[in-house]
């Protein structure tokens with residue numbers, strides 16, 4: 323499945339003016355039609371896209387990322403109604419599905435539904451369900467609309483490493499492995515989509531969050547009872563269905579990371595160097611003045627709090643990983659809103 327590093331030339335296609343954007347859209351669509359993979363900007367993170375209905379094209383995604391085939395891909399549809407071409411929507415949840423699609427699409431919400439036979443096994447890892455989203459990004463939108471069919475696209479990183487939120491971050495990991503990256507600038511949301519499954523429930527629908535993300539519990543609870551997969555008794559049942567939720571993911575490449583619940587838990591080793599990944603950079607949180615850190619990087623230096631931290635998370639992690647320190651020590655972030663998604667990633671990035 324894996325391929326050697328840097329076997330091809332990777333081109334970067336710009337989108338900084340109308341003329342080159344038109345050309346880039348044409349090139350990306352032509353590449354997808356030719357069964358190639360293309361890295362594409364979205365509002366969450368960069369995706370590595372291919373024709374979702376062409377198993378050979380999809381195989382190139384797994385190869386470039388060195389991603390195991392049991393980890394299924396999200397498919398991205400051109401129109402809201404395209405959902406019904408790729409997934410079955412059971413009658414007992416159809417009202418909720420319609421409400422969620424009308425409220426959050428295009429956007430950072432992925433729905434897991436029974437799949438239609440048109441979806442190849444390689445996309446779903448053989449599961450009976452398929453994960454579907456409509457992206458809210460102007461360049462991606464033009465590409466998927468002109469392509470005219472679903473695009474399978476996981477995050478454009480090597481399996482298990484940090485998700486990319488800029489063209490440069492994609493290049494760092496996939497240069498020489500893919501033919502084309504569409505540079506759409508920095509991603510506006512910075513965290514992967516919220517993934518959920520809907521079940522009928524007794525009094526109201528159950529919204530089972532398989533992966534926390536930018537669409538939060540507060541926004542979802544208008545539509546049903548929100549249950550998080552990791553807090554539920556049937557984790558074992560749901561975990562293999564959302565492999566991105568398993569341990570050891572989102573890890574920095576070079577530098578181990580440790581998440582500390584409390585400042586008192588930190589006991590530095592002599593001769594080692596440490597960087598602090600701080601939530602707000604506030605001494606009153608107890609971490610900033612705890613130690614003579616080699617570097618302090620702040621997730622939310624402005625007043626945006628968890629939302630700002632979410633936008634900056636992968637970018638800041640990448641910068642820390644490029645420093646020459648022995649270990650990254652992370653402060654906890656609040657377990658609410660987008661903070662849930664950040665905490666989830668910090669826990670998975672941490673060395674066990």
Ligand code: AMP
Nearest residue numbers: 394395451452453476477563564565566
């Ligand atoms: P990525 O786009 O790289 O963030 O990865 C997509 C993630 O979507 C996978 O790791 C799974 O967790 C999730 N996913 C994709 N398809 C399904 C599915 N049919 N059921 C549950 N989760 C899915």
Ligand code: MG
Nearest residue numbers: 476477485566
């Ligand atoms: Mg991923």
